[in-house]
Amino acid sequence: MSLSLIVGPPNSGRAGEVRRRLEASLDRDPVLVVPTADDAARFEADLCRAAGSGAILGASTLTFRRLFEELAAGAGLDASLTLSAPQRLALVRAAASATPLRILARSSRRAGFGAALDALIGELQAALVEPDELESASSNLEDPALELELAAIYRTYLDLRARTSRHDAGSIAREVLRHTADGLPDGWEGRPVLLYGFDDLTRAQLELVARLAATSDVAIAVNYEDRRALDARAGLLADLVEELGATREPDLPHDTSYTRSAVLRHLDRHLFEPRAPLIDSDDGLVLMECAGELGEAEAIGGEIARLLAAGTNPGDIAVVLRHPASHGPLLGRVLERLGIPVAVEADVPLARTAVGRALVALCHAAAPEGTAEEMLAYLRSDPSMHPSSADWLERRIRRGLVHTAAEAIESWSSPPLHWARLREATSPGERLAVLRRAAIELAERPHTERAPVVNGARAHFGEVPFDPVELRAGRTAAELLGEVAEVGTLPGCEQPDLAEAAEAIEAASVPLWRGTTERRVRVLSPYRIRAGRARYLFCASLQESEFPGPTAASPLLGEERRRGLGIKALRREDQADEERYLFHACVSRPTERLYLSWRSSGEDGSPLARSPFIDEVLDLLAPDPEAAEEELKRVRGLDRTTFEPAEAPTARELARSLAARSEDAETTLAALAGPAREEVLRALAAVPAANERPGPLRSPEALEEIAARPHLSANSLEGWIECSYRWFVDHELQPERLEPRADPLWLGGVVHAALERLYRDPPGGEAIPRPADLPRWRERLGDLLAEEAAEKGAPPTGERALALARARVQAERFLEDEAASETTLRPRPELLELAFGFEGEGDPGPLELGPTSLRGIVDRIDLAPDGQGAVIRDYKTSREVPGAAAFEGKGKLQLQLYMRLVRDRLGLDVIGGLFQPLGARKPRDRRPRGMVRKDDPRAEGLDLVATDLLDPDEFEAELDRAVAAAIDRAAAMRAGEIDRDPIGGTCPKYCTYQAICRLERSLGPAGEDGNGDE
């Protein structure tokens, strides 16, 4: 019979030709072979549509796997007894354990080794390479030890599999080829066979094609033309012609009528061709540059919504992603939020679903050595657990109070159900059975009593986050665990337990979409789109290193060693050719418009590079790439948190948009009428709840409580000035911290207390260290730091011990600087840590500033020999402290207010106020900073920064400014005027309250420029 090739480039009608031949041979029971089960379903649907009558009888559409199985059945083999994926993996592992390893010994202990080995053995089987052949080919290598070990494991695996009396795909292929060497099974001879959509064929598939062609007419469609974009398929063509003797029929010509867009036709024909002519752009091509993944998804969603509003069938739109499993889930969620029917055709790791995550965490937590962290991971992922249980556990873990899974829940009245059942189970088999039950319950429990019920009055869609993927994940996991449970019966395999179950779940995947994609926007990979069509095609996430992507390295057998072996079937195609081929597939599929989309930055604004393929496209456009880009590109930056009102795809999006642009709201609403207006008004009413700007305080009780406070503190006022909302969270909400008191705060308390005690009872002859007694000061400081550290918590270990040692070095440096200083100022014991406004003994009373009354604690007051001149000292453990010039900009009031207190309440003559940066390293940076009267000789010897010396007028003006600011801010505080107003317009990096003040990238109120919203 015959083996012929239907060769042609994209848009040459290969699919139509295959369909025509299939229909023409219906009386001979033809077989169509396609790459995947999805392709089979799609091609059958196309056939039925083309036939117009609804169904075509007499043709079989199969994958190669099904074809091998049917031929095996025809030859009398029982192919139904095949190993499941976990069973095969277990045998591979058992084979590796039973083989003495040297080169692979260390790798074999790593996670993922079994899976890599399984994949390699599968590849060797598909290439019809037996262990003996691998061994003899390895003699071509200088050091064949690795390949010899691999061959030995492979041989052991084949032996173990043979002992199971079960098949795998490799053994079925071998057996079929053996049985068909002298002829096909009954009923197969003479059946026409057509192959469509293959990019490559394995050695086993090629051999089978040769067998089929010996007795039947076989035709293979190959997507090829002698062009750079299609180079990747040259290897397949050569194999078919040179090795199988296939006849290449006259190539099918390119059909230009598939699109009216000259640009699309031009890209299809000239992409990647050197010296290609230029063409003027038309509306067949749009470029989209977006900021952030969410921004890109929303931009695509908005564009699709416009197409749908114009009457486009969703099934005519496709979004192609090089890795739909990575970016597809977010895109799918965004499209669903915009009311767009979508099908994300990708398999995601089972462990990334809530059910899979919970099961893996449960396996770890229920193991005898289960840790508290693993219990926390389980509680966080089990949807039936209340989040607060996990929060409290996390707090205890971070404080070092619990370590094991059992300790984590010892105070609970009853332990988590699935965990308790697993702990009670007495054998591995029982544990796997419990886990199977848990898989189903974890998936279904959130829907119990709440799931959508047809015609049910009690429940309907929308009441519960109905997620079919989770239900599918539950079923998939249960089936998988059933297969894992059977592994113990296989030769050489131990009875699997929870660790093996977790590993199997981590290696499995689950489809995001099942069912027909009719009337849905498809999100799919380039491999899936290449055999399809779309009127509008978005090729998204076109980023450098993503599309084109790098060569996927084989972890066990690298490219160089494959070349060294000289086994042709083990060589890999050039990845660069493959990526060009796939991108060309995207470019050649749309009939109306192609959208090329990329991200210029991440969500945080960090720049991202776009794919070089964009430039390949621009290089084909007139008058030049820059001008074409300018004309075609639509930009959506991080500032776009909502749609423009005219572009909003749903009532909810319009409401969000209007809420962000109050100036447009009235005009837009006026233009709406009837139910549409009502719907938007309803949505608008719901928006402020989610996006309303926090503050000011309105609760009369809260305002009354704040107003009734007798004194405020200078420290608190500074906090208010830094950001009033941050102050509100810190001082009023006082969120319960998960971690223990932060180390810097703990350390600050220790250092302050130690220095106070040191100066209160100086170890030398004077109130400050002098060069001669410096060692005694140092020694005493060390003792005091240790005592205070022990007093303020358990004796420090680890990080804290290090921090304390560092603090000691810093404080010693301060003592050295002070010892070298020639100042005549001296601290007074009664003026150390002076508390005012607390009504204690010796308390000078609060600082009264008109309607405001302040209290606080002054670290240290140094007096001049005259007993009147005073300098306020404030220790800071930081490296940097502000000087006088920065006080206003940084909202600093404390020193100035303390100076007023010293003057007003103690009747002293204020010379200045200084911060002491204990954390600074260089001598220059260790100088005290603040404000000191320039004209006062009593400040001599203080080693001051020139800009901190103020004229008397400037000095007084700064004190007055600080007082006025304190009075003004105190009034605002009492009025509850909290707002998101970080000083300088930028939130400090250390503020982690965005989740509370809602300054995330959601809708930001107008007028918050530079506040992190941008």
Ligand code: SF4
């Ligand atoms: S994130 Fe910014 S606005 Fe929010 S509390 Fe912190 S500093 Fe204030």
